[in-house]
Amino acid sequence: MKLASGHEVTPLEGEELARQERDWTGYTEGMVRLHPGSWVFPAPFTDYADRIYNFEVKPSDVMVVTWPKCGTTWVQEVVWTMRNNPNLDHPQAALPVNARVPFLEFDMLMRSKKLTPPGPDHPIMQGFNKLCPGKNPADGIFVQIGEATPAPRTLKSHLPLSLLPPALVNVGKVVYVARNPKDVVVSFCHHSRIFKNHNYVGSFEDFVKYFIDGDLVYGPYWQHVKEAWEKKDNPNVHFLFYEDLKENNIEELKRLDDFLGTKLTQEQLNNVARHTSFPQMKARDSVLGGGDMEAVFNMEIVNKDGGFFRKGEVGDWKGKYTPELEAKMDDWIKTRLSDLGIGFKYTL
Template sequence: MNKPRLLSGHETELLTSEELRKASEDLLKYKSGLVRILPDGWLYPAITTRYLDRLYNMELRPDDVFIIGFPKSGTTWMQEILWVMLRNPDLDPNNEEMKEPLWVRSLDVSFDLHLDNDKLAKRDIKSLAEKFSRVCSGKKVEDGMAIQIAESQPSPRVMKSHFPLELHNKDLLKKCKVVYVARNPKDVMVSYYYFIRAMRNANYQGSLEKFAREIKKGDFRFCPYWPHVLQAWRQRDNPNLYFTTYEDMKDDIMGQLRNINKFLGKNLTKEQLKKIAEFTSFSSMKTRGEPIDKAFFREDMWKKQGGMFRKGIKGDWKNHFSPELNQEMDQWIRDNVKDTGLNIQYAFADASPTK
């Protein structure tokens, strides 16, 4: 029996009742069920297939810039950097768009899959829903709010996506610029864990160790991890893709801004870049407030964990991983980067706590 196909050509396969029985309780909150997209087995709410077909057909513009990365890899940080560089490089305080939250002025085109969750109410995404009503009059929410707002945005558009490269329009790297952000997978696990625990429509109840192993097995939304990163890594010499890491950004943000400036062909001055570095620093972004509606998260957990901008450090996994879990994940990393040329030696740092 043939499996349904996306416009991208990928086959889709609904999880069986037995697979659903074994799935994380968090994933069972989606009304449409769960689907894997083959051959890599990307795991999403089944409704995602509708949005992926729409994304595949999205009309691309030559000045579009996409930020792509696995969740909690530093994409929000990069999103603010790119939006400011392209739409307000002088940091004009009177810029009207700057009055909007980041997730409204720079759309996450992979967000709409959350709309299938029966715990998500309009009050949780108030600013996004208001913008949809304003700029997408007559359009259907079920066709995706974020992606339809993105379609209506003026150029140059800065869009984020947690979908892997291959699920986007086949001409993405021919027509647009893509900045891919990767991060030490052990830090991704820790950051993603705290994020998921605080989401109102998720409220993950398992331990960090359980969550890390679900990511490792590819049994959580947006997984598997390695095909996501390696697809982009294999395109690192494509002139329309800039591959960077959260760690590179933390170690030398000015160097990264100079590289991105050149990649985008912006010719911003050293002084402009310096001000952008300050404006998009962890402390500055945290002071300005959340880039997404606070109601999207459980208030008790959000306050306890420090909000969207929790720590902003590298190596936080050292404060959370047991020696046994660390050994297991290091082997998983070695197995997946072998013979790829991808240098993530930082993943094997010593296990002393990071302040």
């Protein structure tokens, strides 16, 4: 099978599939790998890939793009607030951030048999029916919500740039967020354990191996970052580091303000900084918005180790790796990332 992006799709089979099915019990519809790039996805991605690739980009579009757990939710809230709510008075600000910023490929993760499909009274379906009357949800609830969202749209994706619309970096704008890989691994492992549609049941040691081998969903981290880093000088691409946004929040918000052309005052920038701080976002629960947590989360792990908003710290990886695992990560970083010339910050 070949996608509109030119990628060839190969189903995972044999021992490789068996390992995924053993450790990731939330991926219930099979797994595929895409070449070039060796991207790994749940098989339902192929049902939406061409629609996403052919998504019509508008000049006012801003898409937040990251590999998972690189500050996506934080930055999508920052961007939406800067563009729509700098005075903190927008009537839709209380909605979950994913209701305001469509997550284009989310349907592939909703197809897990570990989740109950949303019924007609579910907020997701109510939003879909309002924005997309007469449309078929089977064609992709979230990509169609993205298509129907009025301009100016703020959108979100974890897909690499090579699987996103080619016009994105020439017609719209991209805010790409990168985070140091040691913290990414720790955060994504926790995320994968608490969400039922991932339902990772393997060890942390095995998770590190999945990451190093490029076998996690969304594929090789280094390749994802590389595709964006190569476009960092494009005037429509803003490459942002999670650690810089934590360490120099107002300064980074000013740079983002310049890129977005939002022309915020200092008071408005202070509003954005306060409203999107980790404690305030955690208090608002801006992902689920008070939804049915037990339907989505493994509550035993949430109650023991924390939920979606856990710590949000730089350097949380310390003490999580054995010396052997840390050495493997250091070797991988040297092999895969040193050529890019990126000086990731591992502590502040």
